[in-house]
Amino acid sequence: MQDLLPRQKEIFRHIEDTIRGVLSSYGYQEIGLPVIEFTSLFSRLVGEATDIVEKEMYTFDDRNGESLTLRPEGTAGCVRMAQENGLIFNQVQRFWYAGPMFRHERPQKGRYRQFDQIGVECFGMAGPDIDAELLLMTYRMWQALGITDTVQLELNSLGSIAARSTYREVLVAYLETVRSDLDEDSQRRISTNPLRVLDSKVEKTRDLLADAPRMGDYLDDESSAHFDDLRRALDQRQIPYVVNPMIVRGLDYYNKTVFEWTTDSLGAQGTVCAGGRYDGLVEQVGGRSTPGVGFAMGLDRLAMMLDEKFESTAPADVYIASLGEIARTFSLMLAEDIRNTLDTCRIVVHCADGKLKSQMKKADTSGARVALIVGEDEIAGGEVTVKHLATGDQHTITVAELTEHLSKLLSKE
Numbered sequence: 001m002q003d004l005l006p007r008q009k010e011i012f013r014h015i016e017d018t019i020r021g022v023l024s025s026y027g028y029q030e031i032g033l034p035v036i037e038f039t040s041l042f043s044r045l046v047g048e049a050t051d052i053v054e055k056e057m058y059t060f061d062d063r064n065g066e067s068l069t070l071r072p073e074g075t076a077g078c079v080r081m082a083q084e085n086g087l088i089f090n091q092v093q094r095f096w097y098a099g100p101m102f103r104h105e106r107p108q109k110g111r112y113r114q115f116d117q118i119g120v121e122c123f124g125m126a127g128p129d130i131d132a133e134l135l136l137m138t139y140r141m142w143q144a145l146g147i148t149d150t151v152q153l154e155l156n157s158l159g160s161i162a163a164r165s166t167y168r169e170v171l172v173a174y175l176e177t178v179r180s181d182l183d184e185d186s187q188r189r190i191s192t193n194p195l196r197v198l199d200s201k202v203e204k205t206r207d208l209l210a211d212a213p214r215m216g217d218y219l220d221d222e223s224s225a226h227f228d229d230l231r232r233a234l235d236q237r238q239i240p241y242v243v244n245p246m247i248v249r250g251l252d253y254y255n256k257t258v259f260e261w262t263t264d265s266l267g268a269q270g271t272v273c274a275g276g277r278y279d280g281l282v283e284q285v286g287g288r289s290t291p292g293v294g295f296a297m298g299l300d301r302l303a304m305m306l307d308e309k310f311e312s313t314a315p316a317d318v319y320i321a322s323l324g325e326i327a328r329t330f331s332l333m334l335a336e337d338i339r340n341t342l343d344t345c346r347i348v349v350h351c352a353d354g355k356l357k358s359q360m361k362k363a364d365t366s367g368a369r370v371a372l373i374v375g376e377d378e379i380a381g382g383e384v385t386v387k388h389l390a391t392g393d394q395h396t397i398t399v400a401e402l403t404e405h406l407s408k409l410l411s412k413e
């Protein structure tokens with residue numbers, strides 16, 4: 001679990017603000033979800049045989065002896081929330097949420113046990129148009145963040161739930177023929193979650209998978225047409241993508257469209273955003289059959305991508321230095337008065353002892369463009385010394401003139 005230092009947090013905030021702007025331009029509504037849910041919600045919806053449920057959840061009994069889990073992802077909680085609050089039946093919804101998720105994975109660059117996601121979930125739309133909207137919207141997000149050149153879209157279709165189960169049988173039959181050559185994890189998955197073998201990172205297993213039956217050959221007609229329509233929409237907007245039949249996703253709830261936005265710039269943990277369709281999920285929380293589709297992006301990974309180019313903003317416009325006890329209190333009050341008029345002006349008051357020289361050093365490192373110097377003589381004369389930090393120019397003006405003067409000075413640059 002990582003601490004976020006000011007610069008990192010500023011990058012996170014920039015990403016969130018940018019994404020929030022794009023979401024709002026598509027009419028998506030923000031929701032808030034609990035960080036803790038009943039364990040059974042995740043084991044049922046994410047899937048018993050997934051890595052997340054098998055080995056990555058932070059699960060504990062609460063004081064009533066009920067098994068709870070820190071959410072490893074947001075889709076299950078969102079589906080529960082929407083169903084419990086009557087937001088699904090006969091309705092169309094476009095939701096988004098942001099916040100921390102928790103998975104007990106082996107930490108490495110880009111992979112943390114607490115990480116932040118922005119997730120999007122849509123309900124009530126069965127056609128490929130909403131899948132296309134999600135991908136066009138994510139593309140617009142990358143444009144807004146300035147990273148379109150470093151991400152690529154990988155797409156696949158898992159077909160209908162029935163087609164997926166036919167494919168599963170064919171795949172298991174193939175995997176059995178090469179069982180002894182597969183890595184241990186993949187051997188185990190043949191009976192628990194065979195599609196996940198396709199996702200294996202073990203080279204020898206990957207080589208064997210080159211001859212495995214392809215999901216695309218077992219797609220039902222409706223899923224094929226859905227996938228074709230989606231691809232046509234992407235082509236029309238010239239969004240580049242590759243079809244990657246090996247994408248199956250690590251969560252069990254997907255059918256038809258699945259996708260991942262990946263980057264080469266982060267090493268092994270290169271998926272920055274992923275999602276797909278989950279038409280069977282609402283039924284699993286007791287609702288009527290309702291189509292669903294969504295995605296989530298990892299803020300920690302996006303922040304790493306932006307880190308090099310991101311220019312931090314200094315915390316202050318104005319730094320107030322003071323000499324002596326009376327001036328110290330005066331400067332605190334002066335800052336309040338300035339804020340009353342210039343509400344976007346960022347003012348840092350030197351709240352400590354210190355020689356003027358060391359206070360001016362602090363003023364420099366705060367990034368402020370202007371320092372105000374308050375001493376007892378100035379107070380007696382109703383004046384303040386204004387120092388322009390870049391040029392070193394310094395002059396004295398009356399307190400009454402100060403806000404107007406500052407406003408002019410700061411708006412000039």
Ligand code: HAM
Pocket residue numbers: 072073074075103105110111112113114115116117119120121250251271272273274275276293294295296297298299300301
């Ligand atoms: P996911 O692929 O498990 O999907 O996670 C989505 C994104 O969260 C990943 O692509 C990655 O950027 C980020 N992420 C996942 N695990 C970690 C980690 N340990 N450290 C840092 N970042 C991580 C889901 O969570 C689905 N709920 C997405 C979805 C929404 N599908 C439909 N609707």
